Amino acid sequence: MDICVCIKRYPSLGSAIMLTDDGMAIDTDKLGFTLSPHEECAVEAAVQLKEEHGGTVTLISMGPEGVEEQIREQFAIGADRAIWIRSDSTDIDPQAAAKAIGDAIEADETAFDLILLGSESADNANAQTGVRLAHRLGRPVATAIKGMTIADGVATCERAVGTMREVYRVRLPAVVTVKDGLNIPRYPSVPGRIKARKKPIDEVTGDLDAPSIQLMGLTAPIRESKGAQDLGAGDEAADALVDVMKQIGVLS
Amino acid sequence: MILVYADHDRGELDPLALQVVSAARGLDADVHALIVGPNAEKCVDDLASAGVRTVHHGTNAAIDDYTPRANANAVITVMDRLEPRAVLAAGTPRGSEVLAHVASIKDLPLVTECSEIALTGSGTAEVTRARWGGNLLERSEVSADVLLATVQAHAFAVSEDAGDAQVEAFEVPVTDADLEVSIVERTGAAETGVGLAEAKVVISGGRGMDGPEAFGMLEELADILGGAVGCSRVVTAAGWRPHAEQVGQTGTKVAPDLYIAFGISGATQHIAGCKSAKTLIAVNTDGQAPIMTHADYAVVDNLHTLLPVLIEKARAAQGA
Ligand SMILES: Cc1cc2nc3c(=O)[nH]c(=O)nc-3n(C[C@H](O)[C@H](O)[C@H](O)COP(=O)(O)OP(=O)(O)OC[C@H]3O[C@@H](n4cnc5c(N)ncnc54)[C@H](O)[C@@H]3O)c2cc1C
Numbered sequence: 414m415d416i417c418v419c420i421k422r423y424p425s426l427g428s429a430i431m432l433t434d435d436g437m438a439i440d441t442d443k444l445g446f447t448l449s450p451h452e453e454c455a456v457e458a459a460v461q462l463k464e465e466h467g468g469t470v471t472l473i474s475m476g477p478e479g480v481e482e483q484i485r486e487q488f489a490i491g492a493d494r495a496i497w498i499r500s501d502s503t504d505i506d507p508q509a510a511a512k513a514i515g516d517a518i519e520a521d522e523t524a525f526d527l528i529l530l531g532s533e534s535a536d537n538a539n540a541q542t543g544v545r546l547a548h549r550l551g552r553p554v555a556t557a558i559k560g561m562t563i564a565d566g567v568a569t570c571e572r573a574v575g576t577m578r579e580v581y582r583v584r585l586p587a588v589v590t591v592k593d594g595l596n597i598p599r600y601p602s603v604p605g606r607i608k609a610r611k612k613p614i615d616e617v618t619g620d621l622d623a624p625s626i627q628l629m630g631l632t633a634p635i636r637e638s639k640g641a642q643d644l645g646a647g648d649e650a651a652d653a654l655v656d657v658m659k660q661i662g663v664l665s
Numbered sequence: 666m667i668l669v670y671a672d673h674d675r676g677e678l679d680p681l682a683l684q685v686v687s688a689a690r691g692l693d694a695d696v697h698a699l700i701v702g703p704n705a706e707k708c709v710d711d712l713a714s715a716g717v718r719t720v721h722h723g724t725n726a727a728i729d730d731y732t733p734r735a736n737a738n739a740v741i742t743v744m745d746r747l748e749p750r751a752v753l754a755a756g757t758p759r760g761s762e763v764l765a766h767v768a769s770i771k772d773l774p775l776v777t778e779c780s781e782i783a784l785t786g787s788g789t790a791e792v793t794r795a796r797w798g799g800n801l802l803e804r805s806e807v808s809a810d811v812l813l814a815t816v817q818a819h820a821f822a823v824s825e826d827a828g829d830a831q832v833e834a835f836e837v838p839v840t841d842a843d844l845e846v847s848i849v850e851r852t853g854a855a856e857t858g859v860g861l862a863e864a865k866v867v868i869s870g871g872r873g874m875d876g877p878e879a880f881g882m883l884e885e886l887a888d889i890l891g892g893a894v895g896c897s898r899v900v901t902a903a904g905w906r907p908h909a910e911q912v913g914q915t916g917t918k919v920a921p922d923l924y925i926a927f928g929i930s931g932a933t934q935h936i937a938g939c940k941s942a943k944t945l946i947a948v949n950t951d952g953q954a955p956i957m958t959h960a961d962y963a964v965v966d967n968l969h970t971l972l973p974v975l976i977e978k979a980r981a982a983q984g985a
């Protein structure tokens with residue numbers, strides 16, 4: 414089974430978000446980069462399926478110089494190769510991004526049986542790239558999936574809704590967008606990291622349509638410290654906590 | 666005219682649909698709603714009480730449960746006939762999914778998680794939407810003849826406007842391909858942590874718990890307070906607790922009266938899930954941890970020595 418996983422590079426936000434002076438982007442000068450848990454789970458699922466059914470795992474990432482770092486991390490847990498769609502930024506209009514990713518998938522030699530994405534990107538939460546890609550490629554799609562098994566060319570997908578799970582069956586080739594909690598992503602091993610250095614990344618240039626959503630500005634709501642009241646430590650703190658619990662009515 | 670896609674599960678209206686109606690009424694007094702499938706007629710009265718005067722009910726003998734692409738076809742049928750200025754839905758998995766199908770088929774932009782929407786001209790709109798789990802707000806201009814948008818939960822209060830709604834039934838056009846993906850079965854959740862989103866008290870643990878064992882103490886405390894146990898992603902990624910208990914941007918969003926964070930540093934992605942708590946208490950050995958800026962009360966101490974004492978005192982207070 415040949416699987417393709419779409420991964421996006423995000424700044425690792427710490428405890429506060431700093432914006433650039435023009436307020437149009439996050440100031441990433443002092444930040445590292447990472448993936449989203451949704452996409453980490455997607456890669457882990459792909460690697461598990463490869464282990465179970467055989468086949469290959471291809472990563473696709475669209476973004477500027479630097480995305481190689483996240484690609485190599487995922488090579489280390491078992492992905493085989495990657496397609497890097499070069500673009501100026503990762504902040505791409507979702508319509509244009511889905512089209513460029515679709516173009517790259519169509520142009521690739523591999524006819525992927527399964528394409529996995531995150532249910533929503535960590536930064537933009539557009540929640541649409543997977544569905545757009547499915548239409549672009551003429552394939553069925555299931556979204557926001559937290560459980561998946563594949564047998565006889567059919568993906569059985571579960572979506573968590575409140576206390577229940579909805580089950581969808583999707584015939585391959587298909588697109589599935591997944592959520593954190595689908596599995597527990599493994600950590601890369603040392604041999605995995607060594608192999609990762611040699612795995613191939615094919616670079617392609619994306620053809621980007623003009624965006625129909627124009628960013629006007631970002632604001633990070635100023636979080637004024639609530640000025641936490643210090644309740645001390647030890648027995649004294651435990652007594653104070655019980656008083657607070659009584660005061661707000663959660664302990665009678 | 667504004668069209669609201671109102672989702673329901675076997676006849677039970679998604680309560681967020683009424684918030685979407687309220688968002689729509691802020692744009693235009695003429696709000697229509699669309700419901701699809703069998704049993705959907707049960708939703709008509711609720712929609713009417715929120716100010717909807719026309720409800721379009723799409724059915725087809727082949728649709729017996731939620732079918733994303735058929736629902737998208739229903740939206741498109743009404744869109745093509747009545748040319749609404751905007752189509753809105755709740756920012757739920759289903760609402761986003763149905764509008765994403767509509768957007769793909771009609772090649773239109775879709776803006777998600779909007780907390781403010783303004784129609785600024787013919788074919789333009791301005792929205793404010795949440796990024797990074799609500800830690801960042803984006804203002805954007807959208808160019809489209811029909812604005813497709815999902816509405817952030819709890820950004821709009823339900824407004825009442827009693828009256829009747831007229832129901833217009835229509836047949837949803839479907840092909841076999843449209844029916845391919847639909848709910849085939851429902852199962853009970855195979856995970857614990859159910860009720861976290863509604864819990865009045867959430868007792869959460871992070872990396873500072875040092876392993877799964879100490880969570881027994883959080884369960885005890887949660888039991889005494891009638892609450893639920895939560896955790897950070899470090900905890901679920903290590904397999905100490907099930908993902909259903911994870912609070913945050915990629916976990917559950919909670920809004921309890923009391924949230925206690927034991928050994929959690931307060932990364933933005935964790936705060937995204939608990940910032941609506943009425944009272945937040947942080948227990949952390951590090952008095953400078955970022956969680957402290959979100960806390961109403963702070964205890965700078967080792968959670969492992971504090972918890973046994975706290976449990977004993979809370980139990981005694983409850984018994985008294
Ligand atoms: C896109 C994205 C989405 C994410 N989504 C989520 C999400 O939904 N939920 C989530 O939680 N995280 C999420 N994360 C991860 C997040 O960035 C942090 O890594 C995570 O929240 C940190 O967990 P923590 O606070 O338990 O651990 P740490 O950051 O390691 O903090 C541990 C804290 O425990 C304290 N401590 C240690 N020992 C003790 C002790 N004995 N007594 C008291 N205190 C002690 C330390 O001082 C420290 O403050 C996401 C990350 C990304 C990139």
Ligand SMILES: Nc1ncnc2c1ncn2[C@@H]1O[C@H](COP(=O)(O)O)[C@@H](O)[C@H]1O
Pocket residue numbers: 419420421422449451452473474475476503505507510529530531532533534535537538539540541542543
């Ligand atoms: N620039 C990108 N490169 C690779 N994958 C992407 C990119 N943008 C979005 N995706 C994928 O699409 C998913 C949903 O993104 P979105 O529709 O923006 O919420 C993400 O979780 C990724 O899997």
